[in-house]
Amino acid sequence: MFYLLHLIMLVLMMSIGFVFAFLAIMERDLLKAVVFSAGQAAAYVIVYYLLMSPDIVLAYAAIGVGIYSAVMIIAIKKTERYEKV
Amino acid sequence: MKTREKILLALIIISLALLAVILSFGALGAVPLKTIRPLGSFYLYFMANNNIVIQEIYPSITKPSDFWAASTEGITAILWDYRGLDTLFETSVFFFAIIGSVSVFRYYSVSLEEKNKKNTNNSSTNTKTSGQGLSLIVKLITRINFVVIIAVSASIAFHGQLTPGGGFQGGATLAVAPLLAIAALSRYFVEDVGLKKNTMLTIRTLGLLIIGLLALTPLIMGFAGGNPYIMENQPKSWAMFIGFPSFGLGVLLGSLAFYNMAELLAVGAGFTVVFLLLTLPEEFFKKILSREVGKQ
Numbered sequence: 001m002f003y004l005l006h007l008i009m010l011v012l013m014m015s016i017g018f019v020f021a022f023l024a025i026m027e028r029d030l031l032k033a034v035v036f037s038a039g040q041a042a043a044y045v046i047v048y049y050l051l052m053s054p055d056i057v058l059a060y061a062a063i064g065v066g067i068y069s070a071v072m073i074i075a076i077k078k079t080e081r082y083e084k085v
Numbered sequence: 086m087k088t089r090e091k092i093l094l095a096l097i098i099i100s101l102a103l104l105a106v107i108l109s110f111g112a113l114g115a116v117p118l119k120t121i122r123p124l125g126s127f128y129l130y131f132m133a134n135n136n137i138v139i140q141e142i143y144p145s146i147t148k149p150s151d152f153w154a155a156s157t158e159g160i161t162a163i164l165w166d167y168r169g170l171d172t173l174f175e176t177s178v179f180f181f182a183i184i185g186s187v188s189v190f191r192y193y194s195v196s197l198e199e200k201n202k203k204n205t206n207n208s209s210t211n212t213k214t215s216g217q218g219l220s221l222i223v224k225l226i227t228r229i230n231f232v233v234i235i236a237v238s239a240s241i242a243f244h245g246q247l248t249p250g251g252g253f254q255g256g257a258t259l260a261v262a263p264l265l266a267i268a269a270l271s272r273y274f275v276e277d278v279g280l281k282k283n284t285m286l287t288i289r290t291l292g293l294l295i296i297g298l299l300a301l302t303p304l305i306m307g308f309a310g311g312n313p314y315i316m317e318n319q320p321k322s323w324a325m326f327i328g329f330p331s332f333g334l335g336v337l338l339g340s341l342a343f344y345n346m347a348e349l350l351a352v353g354a355g356f357t358v359v360f361l362l363l364t365l366p367e368e369f370f371k372k373i374l375s376r377e378v379g380k381q
Contacts, residue, residue: 058249062257
């Protein structure tokens, strides 16, 4: 039972991360895309936790959600917010 | 639906199907694992025990103290002891990457001076930090969070040889604190507090210097004999280095605790330097660089 719950959580979190990644790619407003990307990172943090790698969780949470988003926001601020086709 | 979206959707479906096929053939094995793999069990047996002899599984190992790392955390033990040189070079890659970014952002001091001059001209009261940043609520919460994040990063790094975590994880967490402060309180506030570029560079170099000295300590002490090797943590039967203190403060210590502290300084300060450089006002750079190009 616990094993099954573990797998269901894993699949659910992978799917949420996948949806966020899709949204991040398709979004024209790059600031929103960064927020989606941070959501993807947050879902993957839980995936890594379920796959029993707490060290990766600690590094990924800080870099994926915090540092990566901030660097991207700085880049958007210095360039353009909306993606042109 | 546009052509681009169609192609993207098709690619996603194909890659998902491929991944499903690969996984259904058992690429990852059972997830999560119900047993421990042989290599993992070796490290788990020996990294924290220097007196365990398991004749039935490892008949050749009669001296388990040759394989122990004075750590209960497998990842940190592998990173800084069993595969220590890899981490040493990884840290130096990070070091050189930041040297590169610092050299790209030259004329740092000139641009800041020009910015300050502009501030003085615009406003009669030259208060650099007031009136910048986000609202009062955000500023207050950021001040509280700043302290909390530093405490959390210290707990991740200083406990790294016992619980999940370590120098790099702690350093990456530490770097989020000045990042938040830059976003909410403006970079001039951060510099006024004392987190200046040169201070951070000094702290970062100090961290790397400590790592280098720790790595060379066995060799330096080996002049007296004993045939130790670089980054040796605990004494081995073939390399009789006296070893870093394995017990201290009531917990396992080894050299890993010191490596983690130094790595915390190096990574945290390194990321802070990059953020301070990235958030520089750009127009002054453009002016100065175009002047430089015009000269040639």
